Amino acid sequence: MRLFGKYLLILFKSQMQYRTSFWLLTFGQFFIPFSVFAGLYMLFDRFGQIQGWEFFEVALVFGVIHMAFAIAECLARGFDMFSTLIVNGDFDRLLVRPRSTVLQVLGSKFEFTRFGRLLQSLVVLIWALSKVEADWTFMKGVTLLFMIFSGVMIFSGIFIVIATMCFWTVQGLEIGNILTDGGREMAQYPLNIYHKWITRFFTYVIPFGLVNYLPLQYILGRTEGSGVPYMLAPLAGCLFIVPCLLLWNFGVRRYRSTGS
Amino acid sequence: MRACYSVFRLKLATGFQYRSAALAGIATQFFWGFIIIMVYQAFYSQPLADPPISLTQIVTYIWLQQAFLAFIALWFRDNELFQLITTGNIAYELCRPSGLYGLWYAKLLAQRLSSAVLRCFPILTVALLLPSPYRLTLPPDPATALLFLLVLILGLLILVAVSMLIYISTFITMSAAGSLLMFGVAGEFLAGMIVPVPLMPSWLQTIVYALPFRLAADFPFRVYSGHIPMDEALATIPIQLLWLAALVWIGRFTMGKALRRVVIQGG
């Protein structure tokens, strides 16, 4: 939406005012996941493979998930920092404007410095794509894009749910990091290396499995039959965001009837 | 010295008040510990020729990392100090009679200590009671346990000295976020926080052994599990002391120079 673009522009101008710290932070945001990836490389150097997956296959998943996280983090930063908005009473200001609350919260913060992480995941993804053994087809490429898109939706959904909790309490919300940072660290490996119940939880409740495992099998040519269900699986994962938004609206209604 | 001690006690007491934040932090750390352990489980599930460190010891390593995170995380922010530096309110601090290095050191030390004490006991207790293979194992004998505590404290002192250097560097660059982030990332990696040191490739291990970061994390944890035998541990203690002395000396020296520059410039 054009209006969202205008929000981004004004936030970008704001952040460019502080040029050095902008670049330093972006660099830092590159190096954090980079160090995690370096760790991954070293572990594979020593162990060779993990539960049948070899390095570049895992690197592919790593790239996809980190990219999805980076995009979601940039996009939904407003929800991530929502507690500040509520505590300052600035949410009232949003309610006085003739636009949806979701749009305004999204537009309230967009940290361009998180591009550092995005860049890093892109580098990893490109490297993995060049080295992984897979017969690439158009459909598989589309599947890859769906995986990323779905990941963004899932992470954003989690951010929204955590922000909605702010309507009830602003304390102890770091627990939400278990799902965002924790979810990311976990989903960066193909889900089947974990125990059954984890795989199930992260397929049916928070559908990372639809992003990280099923389409991956298809891309690597380990499936039989039509690839279409595998290609569309990530899109089903996108549906996750729907209950999150409903919960958000419920939270806004509660805020408006009980005051701040 | 007395001023340092009272600052230490005050900060410690204030630190203990952050109970609800600690609770949330503990839950998060448990989850992290589990995830990391599960990944290692998956790695170790295939037969590997002679791993340099066993899975049980890795599990111990990871739980100790989580329990004592406040002792090892370099990005532990003391916003108050940063603001002092960047806003120039440092002038108030300069008017105080005691040595500034000691005061700040005491502050940082107390912060980390209070945060760690709040968290380590719950985490360690539960980790001891978990079903194997997730269980934290006890040290092989009481002597090792005592040695562990000693080298852990020494490591903490070293780490605080390192963070002092970071804060002093903020004086010079006048920008808080940048210097801390990069340094923190590198320092943590070199302490074995991302990959345990024994699992690193040998060329990296050489580098890591030359630096002080592992003395606060990797070294004490492996002493605990017995992976580092006692004689090697005892031989490393003088190295810890040397590093500590060197870092504190560098810190005081650079701080003195930086402060003098600030005062001359008018703050």
Next chain:
Amino acid sequence: MITVSGISKSFKVARRSSGFGNAFKSLFRREYTEVAALSDVTFSIGPGEIVGYIGPNGAGKSTTIKVMSGILVPDGGTCSIMGYTPWLDRVQYVRNIGVVFGQRSQLWWDVPVIDSFELLRDIYDVTDKEYRGNLELLTDTLDLGDLLRTPVRQLSLGQRMRCEIAASLLHGPGILFLDEPTIGLDAVSKIAVRKFISAINKEKDVTVILTTHDMSDIEALAQRILLIGKGKLLYDGDLDAMRAKYGAAEGGETGGGSAIEEALVNMYKEYEIS
């Protein structure tokens, strides 16, 4: 234009008792007391009026403003503003109002004022022509010329407040809610703000609802005042009448305050709300 009828709103406030025993109990069960922020508040305001909304702290002024601007949903009563019920038709209703919160800013901090204005223009969907017209009028009357290109964080409080008021009028609302607009301002800025409100009211027929603790603001601008105390509307009438009734008697002691403040204190005493 504004009809408020029987509005009531209560809040549950967690009761905190002192002592360790009570603090421990509160871990398991929260006790709440109900505080009536508004009880049966009724009034009407016609178009083009300037109304002063006064009362001691905690009386319910901000709560009423929040209800009238659609932020808060009341427990009971009805409210009709320009044909809308504020909390039901929030998105459409809010296009027609402007709000200035004295202590909080609605401008983006690090960028020039004009950038904030332009984004607000897009948020409110103001046509280019209308925007330019309004901007010109506001820039002239509030003397914003030099300020427009300056980042907000570099402005003084007085300058910032003028920009805030301008920002709230860019979309040409029919009603303006001002919550403590002159707080912290120096005398020159205060007078400028007052002149402006007066002017915009006369020229554009903007209805103004002003909450403030500064009685000289009220004297300068409002003809009518609404006094709220402990959630109830206690006085709704003409400023002159209030002054006549509660003002210090001729030859009485003034005690250091202005005549209108004296009158206010007397009024508070009579209603037992100070």
